[in-house]
Every structure is written in C-alpha cells, then in structure tokens.
Amino acid sequence: MVSLDDDLIQPFHLNGREIRGRLVRLGPVADAILNRHDLPPAPAALLGEALALSAMIGSALDFDGIFTFQAEGDGPANMLVCDYRGRGDLRGYVRLRRQEGEAVGASPAASLLGRGSLALTIDREGDRQRYQGLVELLxxxxxxxxxxxxxxxxxxxxxxxxxxxxxxxxxxRVGGLMLQSLPKDPDEDKAAEDWNTAQVLARTVKPQELLDQSLTAPELLYRLFHEDGVWLHDVQPLKDRCTCSADRVVSVVRRFPEEEIRNLADESGKVTVTCQFCARAYDFSAGELLGETE
Incomplete structure (x- = not known):
C-alpha cells in the first residue's frame, strides 16, 4: 500500500521560538534505492538513515544545486555518499570492503564506518566554488x-x-526528524531555554512514530509540540532520481590516462561503466572514451 504521507519533507517551525525543523518520511523511494544495491541489512539501514539526513539538511539550506552527505572511515562500510538536489531528488550508495562484506550483517553504525571523517558539501548551480565542511566522524x-x-x-x-x-x-521505510536553533534571538537566555524545552519534546519521539504510515506528519508534529504550537510550511515531495548520463560518464573517464582506459576494455573492445548510485550500466568502445574518430 502506498501512503499519501510518504516520500516527503515536512518543514516546520515552533511557535514563538527561533527554532525550525524538518520531518522526513520515505517509503517507495527508500525501498527502491536500498534494494537496488543488494546490501546486507545493517549497511542498507545505514544508507537509509543517510538518505533521511541528506534530505533534511539539504532542504533546510534552501538553494539550487547539490548537497552531498559523505562519510568515510576505516570500517567495513568505508564510504557512504548521499546527494540531495533542490528539486527533491535523492540518490545514495554505500561501499563495502570486499573481504569484509559478508561480516557486516548485524554491525552497529559506529562499527560499520569506523574512524574517519564526515563531510557536508554544497555545490550551488552557476557557482564554480564549492563549500565543504569536514569534521571527525564521532x-x-x-x-x-x-x-x-x-x-x-x-x-x-x-x-x-x-x-x-x-x-x-x-x-x-525511513523516517527522520531534525530540529535546529537559529541565531536570531537577541535574548540568549530565552534562546537557551527555548532550545532545551524543544529538545526535551523532540527526544520523546519513538522510532515507530517516525515510520507509522497511519500517523501523518502534521499529526506527529502536533503530538510532539502541541503545548506551544507548530507552524507547518509547504510539503516537498522526494524522488528517487540519479543525475548520471552517458555524457557525464565520458567526461569523467576521459580524465584517466589512455593506458588505463584501454585496460578497462574487454576482449571485444567494450568498456562497461556502472553508476555507483543507480547501478545503471553504460557501454562504450575504448575509442569513444578516448575521443577517437573512426
């Protein structure tokens, strides 16, 4: 059954407080992305959480372009990448170390990623400069x-x-909640008290409430924050959509050394490149990738 309250972001802010938030619900979109990669349960769940975080953070930035959530570590899942585009497009993948891929079925997130870094990147359309923040993965x-x-x-x-x-x-199914204090209130004591109160309320949310198809986003937010009231903004739909294309693949592969490109070809001279995000395969001849004309 497809829920009318699925695959969306519900933006909101708390009445009388400089605090904003996002509630995300993913059903068919998450199912399509996670099943596409044939992952063990724990890495698949980790990717689902990353999709929720990417959608909430990316939509809160309110810009045209691509927001990227990327974690790299020394654990069995040594790379996790999700992209959110301003139109609500989502894609993501997690890379497992081959020799350890069979041993990660029930590992917690911290063990899967190990020690490493978390990078959030903003790539605005029409802007040659990218903004990236990088911190230790803690x-x-x-x-x-x-x-x-x-x-x-x-x-x-x-x-x-x-x-x-x-x-x-x-x-x-994937669900997520984001709450953020904005640096607008000149009264620091009030801002701190407001944030502490909002945190306490938000922490009462149960995992099942974030996933429950019978509980709509407005109903859940009212349940959490009804004491002071919550203002809802326009819902934004989310879509499973990759930005890969044959032209993009060619542009990337042509940066490789010529010898490396020729070594990618099979006995028939065909080179197959598979998108890590959507698993779509692109076939080329080595000559096409090298820009040779027949």
Missing part, C-alpha cells in the same frame, strides 16, 4: 555524527533522529 550512530558536525563546524544547536528498517511487508 558519534554512536549516524544522527549523532551529524549533530557533532553542526556543533563543531556550524556551531548551531541541532538535533537529529533517523530510523530505517523493513516493515511487515518486507519493504524498507
């Missing part, structure tokens, strides 16, 4: 790693919750 789970990033890099009090699991029907 936290018991991916949401707490994201909280550490905002504490260290942006110095904005931020709370994240994210959950990713298969439902009773076997389909993946």
């Amino acid at each position: 936290g018991d789970d991916l949401p707490s790693c994201a909280e550490h990033y905002f504490q260290q890099s942006e110095q904005l009090p931020t709370l994240f919750r994210a959950v990713s699991t298969r439902g009773p029907d076997g389909a993946w």
Whole structure:
C-alpha cells in the first residue's frame, strides 16, 4: 500500500521560538534505492538513515544545486555518499570492503564506518566554488555524527533522529526528524531555554512514530509540540532520481590516462561503466572514451 504521507519533507517551525525543523518520511523511494544495491541489512539501514539526513539538511539550506552527505572511515562500510538536489531528488550508495562484506550483517553504525571523517558539501548551480565542511566522524550512530558536525563546524544547536528498517511487508521505510536553533534571538537566555524545552519534546519521539504510515506528519508534529504550537510550511515531495548520463560518464573517464582506459576494455573492445548510485550500466568502445574518430 502506498501512503499519501510518504516520500516527503515536512518543514516546520515552533511557535514563538527561533527554532525550525524538518520531518522526513520515505517509503517507495527508500525501498527502491536500498534494494537496488543488494546490501546486507545493517549497511542498507545505514544508507537509509543517510538518505533521511541528506534530505533534511539539504532542504533546510534552501538553494539550487547539490548537497552531498559523505562519510568515510576505516570500517567495513568505508564510504557512504548521499546527494540531495533542490528539486527533491535523492540518490545514495554505500561501499563495502570486499573481504569484509559478508561480516557486516548485524554491525552497529559506529562499527560499520569506523574512524574517519564526515563531510557536508554544497555545490550551488552557476557557482564554480564549492563549500565543504569536514569534521571527525564521532558519534554512536549516524544522527549523532551529524549533530557533532553542526556543533563543531556550524556551531548551531541541532538535533537529529533517523530510523530505517523493513516493515511487515518486507519493504524498507525511513523516517527522520531534525530540529535546529537559529541565531536570531537577541535574548540568549530565552534562546537557551527555548532550545532545551524543544529538545526535551523532540527526544520523546519513538522510532515507530517516525515510520507509522497511519500517523501523518502534521499529526506527529502536533503530538510532539502541541503545548506551544507548530507552524507547518509547504510539503516537498522526494524522488528517487540519479543525475548520471552517458555524457557525464565520458567526461569523467576521459580524465584517466589512455593506458588505463584501454585496460578497462574487454576482449571485444567494450568498456562497461556502472553508476555507483543507480547501478545503471553504460557501454562504450575504448575509442569513444578516448575521443577517437573512426
């Protein structure tokens, strides 16, 4: 069953407080992305959480371009990348170390990623300069790693919750909550008190509430913040959409040395390049990739 309250971001702010937030719900979009990569359960759940975090952070930035959430570590899942585009397009993948791929089925997030770094990148359309913040990968789970990033890099009090699991029907579902204090209130004592109160309320959210298809986003937010009231903004739909294309693949591969490109070809001279995000395969001749004309 497809829910009308799926694959969306619900922006909101708390009445009378300089605090904004995002609630994300992913159903068919998450299921399509996570099943595409044929991952063990724990890395797949980790990727689902990253999709939620990417959507919430990226949509809060309110810009045209690509927001990238990337974690790299020395653990079995040594790279995790998600892209969010301003139109609500999502894509993501997690890379496993081949020799350890069979041993990560039940590992917690901290063990999967290991020691490493978390980078958030903003690539604005029409702007040649990219903004990237980089911090050490610290936290018991991916949401707490994201909280550490905002504490260290942006110095904005931020709370994240994210959950990713298969439902009773076997389909993946993902839910997430983001709360952030904005540096607008001149009364620092009031701002601190408001943030402490909002945090306490937000931390009462249960994983099942973030996933429950029968509980709409407005109903959940009212349940959490009804004491002071919550203002809802326009819902933004989310889509499973990759930006890869044959032209983009050619542009990237042509940066490789000629010998390396020729070594990629099979016995028939064909080179197959597979997008890590959407798993689409592109076939070329070595000559095409080298820019040779027949």
